[in-house]
Amino acid sequence: MIAVSSFKGRKVALFGLGGSGLATAEALSAGGAIVTAWDDNPDSVEKASGRGIGVGDLRSADWSGFAAFVLSPGVPLTHPKPHWTVELAKAAGVEIIGDVELFVRERRALAPSCPFIAITGTNGKSTTTALIAHILKASGRDTQLGGNIGTAVLTLDPPANDRYYVVECSSYQIDLAPTIDPTAGILLNLTPDHLDRHGTMQHYADIKERLVAGSKVAIVGIDDSYCALIGDRIEQAGNQVRRISKRQPLSDGLFADGSKIMLAERGAVRLLADLDGINTLRGAHNAQNAAAAIGACLAVGLTEEEIRAGLASFPGLKHRMQPIGRIGDVVFINDSKATNAEAAAPALSSYDTIYWIAGGLPKEGGIAALKPLFSRIAKAYLIGEAAPQFAATLGNDVPYEIAGTLENAVRHAAVDAARDSRQGAVVMLSPACASFDQFKNFEVRGDAFVQLVAGLDGVSMLV
Numbered sequence: 001m002i003a004v005s006s007f008k009g010r011k012v013a014l015f016g017l018g019g020s021g022l023a024t025a026e027a028l029s030a031g032g033a034i035v036t037a038w039d040d041n042p043d044s045v046e047k048a049s050g051r052g053i054g055v056g057d058l059r060s061a062d063w064s065g066f067a068a069f070v071l072s073p074g075v076p077l078t079h080p081k082p083h084w085t086v087e088l089a090k091a092a093g094v095e096i097i098g099d100v101e102l103f104v105r106e107r108r109a110l111a112p113s114c115p116f117i118a119i120t121g122t123n124g125k126s127t128t129t130a131l132i133a134h135i136l137k138a139s140g141r142d143t144q145l146g147g148n149i150g151t152a153v154l155t156l157d158p159p160a161n162d163r164y165y166v167v168e169c170s171s172y173q174i175d176l177a178p179t180i181d182p183t184a185g186i187l188l189n190l191t192p193d194h195l196d197r198h199g200t201m202q203h204y205a206d207i208k209e210r211l212v213a214g215s216k217v218a219i220v221g222i223d224d225s226y227c228a229l230i231g232d233r234i235e236q237a238g239n240q241v242r243r244i245s246k247r248q249p250l251s252d253g254l255f256a257d258g259s260k261i262m263l264a265e266r267g268a269v270r271l272l273a274d275l276d277g278i279n280t281l282r283g284a285h286n287a288q289n290a291a292a293a294i295g296a297c298l299a300v301g302l303t304e305e306e307i308r309a310g311l312a313s314f315p316g317l318k319h320r321m322q323p324i325g326r327i328g329d330v331v332f333i334n335d336s337k338a339t340n341a342e343a344a345a346p347a348l349s350s351y352d353t354i355y356w357i358a359g360g361l362p363k364e365g366g367i368a369a370l371k372p373l374f375s376r377i378a379k380a381y382l383i384g385e386a387a388p389q390f391a392a393t394l395g396n397d398v399p400y401e402i403a404g405t406l407e408n409a410v411r412h413a414a415v416d417a418a419r420d421s422r423q424g425a426v427v428m429l430s431p432a433c434a435s436f437d438q439f440k441n442f443e444v445r446g447d448a449f450v451q452l453v454a455g456l457d458g459v460s461m462l463v
Contacts (some may be wrong), residue, residue: 001027002154005106008032011065013094014056014349015085016072017044023152024070024099025053036061038085044355048137058085063092073172091276098176098254100169103153111159117299118147118180119189120169120290121221123343128188128289129168130267130317131281133298135310135398148173171198184299185215186292190226191342204231217241217299221291223247227273242295246288254295261294265306267369273308279323279331282318283350315463319446321347325453325461330417332453334452336446341369344432348373353425355379355413360433360445362386367393367432374398378425379410379416385437406438406445410452427453 004027014025019041024039025048027259036056039045049055058164069089076083077096089096107116119129133145144156147167157163160441167182175179190205198204205226212218213234218241220231237423241255259276262269272294275281281290290311293432299306316322319337324331324375333351338344340363348354348370358367359382366389380400382390387402394400403409427448439445454461 001030002103002106002156002158003029003030004028004033004102004154006108006109007067008101010034010067011036012068012070013061013063013066013085013089014070015039015058015083016075017041017048017053018072018074020099020152021072021155022048022051022053023155023187023433024102026051027099027102027154028070029053036066060448061088063088063094064084066092067095067422069094071096072100073170075428077172077175077205080196096176097178098173098240099152100147100167100173100180101155101177103148103156103167104177104181107165108181108455109160111163112137114161114163114165115184115366116165116167116182116299117180117184117186117187117296118169118211118215119186119296120171120174120208121186122191123190124285124289124292125168125186126294126337127286127320128186129166131167131289131293131311131314132296134291135302135307136166136312138310138313139302139306142222144228152439166224169211171204175207179214180211181214182211182216183297184217184219184387185212186219187212187230188221188288188292189226190224190275209233213237213239217295219244219295220242220274221245221288221292222250222253223288242299244288244291244295245290246284254291256284256291258341260285261291263294263346273311275311278312278314280314280321281311281321282321283346285346286350293368318378319442321350322463323462324450325456325460326420327414327456327460328418329416329425331426331457332414332449332459333426333428334449335428335445336435336442337448338430338432339363339434339442341365341367341432344430345370345373347428347430348376348444351424351428352376353378353420353422355381355417355420355425355427357381357383357403357409357413357427357449358431358433359383359386359390360431360435360439361437362389362433368388370432371397377419379413381413383431383438384433386433390432406448407452410456414453414456422431 014037149168222228263272381403382436
């Protein structure tokens with residue numbers, strides 16, 4: 001745990017007592033802050049009280065006595081309307097911050113020179129975060145991985161000069177971290193997302209920009225117009241920018257040429273890494289992720305040899321284009337994290353002969369956006385509530401069956417793929433749906449897929 005000492009002896013209000021909220025309250029208390037925590041869910045309040053956290057209804061609190069208000073990132077700050085606690089904090093002139101802001105303040109106080117890599121973007125940030133952490137760990141560095149990827153940042157070990165931090169940041173977290181200042185900050189890409197929480201695409205982009213604008217080295221993907229302009233603004237402000245692209249050659253920066261990651265510096269272009277044969281980094285989207293990871297690792301002092309070795313041994317992000325098993329030449333791919341069509345597209349575009357398991361609780365638009373990739377699908381196995389809708393979209397373009405359950409789909413797909421004489425056939429769970437009709441979440445769905453594959457005859461598991 002990182003004991004938050006910056007509010008020692010002062011009163012702090014906190015709202016939101018989920019996992020990260022509980023961790024934040026405990027970190028503040030450990031650092032000597034006087035915490036008053038609350039949640040709209042009585043069960044969460046009771047749980048916090050049982051863990052020794054000071055609780056109190058913030059509606060009746062004296063806000064003039066609070067030095068800060070710590071808000072859970074899942075609670076609306078601005079849109080669709082500010083939460084009632086936000087209104088009370090603003091009326092009292094109390095600063096509103098989140099757990100990432102507490103982390104960056106502790107870093108500045110305890111070990112301001114310790115390497116800190118922060119990652120954001122609409123797509124690819126979890127894979128990039130996991131890849132950077134893997135490269136650092138593989139090189140023998142003391143590596144702390146947390147943030148939006150699933151580990152609350154204040155549960156990590158305290159900042160130390162030789163400790164490396166890799167933190168995934170959502171737009172919600174950045175909005176609550178006004179002084180975020182990474183050694184290397186990454187902005188991968190921007191497409192419309194979370195507009196219910198940010199109001200407009202421009203406001204969403206402005207929030208994401210804060211992370212790289214405060215970085216010592218800003219690593220910016222320039223394949224969309226929003227990010228390209230952000231990179232230009234940061235450079236014009238006199239800050240160091242390293243641009244990355246998965247689509248176009250650059251005169252300065254890192255770009256993909258097929259599976260090759262090229263480094264352009266001072267007019268010279270050379271090969272830095274080749275992703276060919278690294279199954280966990282297939283596809284153009286992963287070329288962008290790898291380019292960003294390479295840029296960040298160079299910025300914090302790793303050698304090119306250390307980076308190449310880490311890329312080659314990357315096991316992949318769990319539930320995201322994760323090779324989990326093999327029967328003969330057929331590989332089984334767990335892409336359960338693909339909960340909509342846009343998220344499923346990278347996996348479908350990375351293989352040519354796919355026995356595709358899809359379905360669940362459908363999202364708006366279904367799988368119509370995936371039609372350009374239908375030629376890659378040898379057969380589809382449809383499960384859950386979405387099966388009839390997906391069958392109608394596939395029509396005569398793709399052979400399919402209504403498998404109903406994941407168990408049936410795995411068994412039938414394995415048999416059909418084994419009969420395929422083509423090289424490179426895969427059985428892929430990439431549902432393009434939420435899981436909630438049959439599973440608690442996409443992690444449980446992915447774990448069930450792994451267990452079902454493990455039960456097949458002749459399988460060699462890769463996880």
